[in-house]
Amino acid sequence: MNTASPPAVAAEGLAFSYASGGGLTRADLTLEAGAMAAVEGPSGSGKSTLLALLGLILSPSAGSLHITGTDTGALAPAERDLLRQRSIGIVLQDLGLLPFLSAWENVAAAFGPRLGRHRTAARDLLGDLGMAQLADSRVTELSGGQRQRIAVARAAVKQPVLILADEPTSGLDPKTANSVMNSLRSCAERGSAVLIVTHDSTVAGACDQRYVLDEGVLSTAHKETARKENLA
Numbered sequence: 001m002n003t004a005s006p007p008a009v010a011a012e013g014l015a016f017s018y019a020s021g022g023g024l025t026r027a028d029l030t031l032e033a034g035a036m037a038a039v040e041g042p043s044g045s046g047k048s049t050l051l052a053l054l055g056l057i058l059s060p061s062a063g064s065l066h067i068t069g070t071d072t073g074a075l076a077p078a079e080r081d082l083l084r085q086r087s088i089g090i091v092l093q094d095l096g097l098l099p100f101l102s103a104w105e106n107v108a109a110a111f112g113p114r115l116g117r118h119r120t121a122a123r124d125l126l127g128d129l130g131m132a133q134l135a136d137s138r139v140t141e142l143s144g145g146q147r148q149r150i151a152v153a154r155a156a157v158k159q160p161v162l163i164l165a166d167e168p169t170s171g172l173d174p175k176t177a178n179s180v181m182n183s184l185r186s187c188a189e190r191g192s193a194v195l196i197v198t199h200d201s202t203v204a205g206a207c208d209q210r211y212v213l214d215e216g217v218l219s220t221a222h223k224e225t226a227r228k229e230n231l232a
């Protein structure tokens with residue numbers, strides 16, 4: 001009997017075509033719980049499309065996507081929405097934090113409008129991620145790096161199966177970028193699979209798995225290439 005748990009994410013031959021013809025040609029990807037993976041690739045190679053497919057925002061035109069063993073292609077739209085809400089946390093490039101709320105309220109907002117009910121979960125997570133002192137600050141009082149880490153906490157607070165982060169360190173200095181990566185690593189250690197889209201080879205080098213997207217085709221970055229890049 002096979003008692004191994006299914007991977008957090010298993011995509012096979014995942015593809016999507018926009019009416020214009022662009023999109024994603026093929027992605028094969030397996031992420032176990034607790035793994036951190038990076039996807040690098042030039043502009044227009046399909047990174048946002050891949051994130052939208054893995055985030056159950058777009059439905060693939062071909063291929064399959066399983067989230068902890070659930071075949072997402074077999075779900076009704078309402079079931080997909082529920083799976084997305086329960087299982088996926090997204091850190092968007094523009095963060096989408098609510099400026100009139102405090103840091104903990106932004107994190108609690110991941111659960112819905114009744115922020116007070118999730119005060120403890122939000123404050124505990126900020127503590128676990130080393131941000132207890134920021135919990136009551138308004139978002140407008142925080143630095144770019146601090147806001148980025150609050151956005152990571154908001155994506156992680158429901159302990160999702162998968163966290164998708166779109167360029168989470170862009171525009172940050174190396175030290176601040178490192179603190180954002182540490183927050184994402186903590187989320188992985190709490191059991192989420194984390195997938196990061198990045199243009200930064202240092203960020204990609206800090207991940208356990210490294211993929212490259214080129215003209216819509218996802219492939220594993222060879223260790224030797226990655227090593228040379230990190231030495232350059």
Ligand SMILES: Nc1ncnc2c1ncn2[C@@H]1O[C@H](COP(=O)(O)OP(=O)(O)OP(=O)(O)O)[C@@H](O)[C@H]1O
Pocket residue numbers: 018019020021022023024041042043044045046047048049050
């Ligand atoms: N909404 C859309 N309608 C039509 N074509 C699109 C749409 N979004 C993306 N594309 C096309 O699909 C391809 C992949 O785009 P995508 O945005 O996924 O790439 P990307 O790697 O995220 O790019 P960038 O790094 O510039 O954000 C491109 O050829 C793009 O022009």
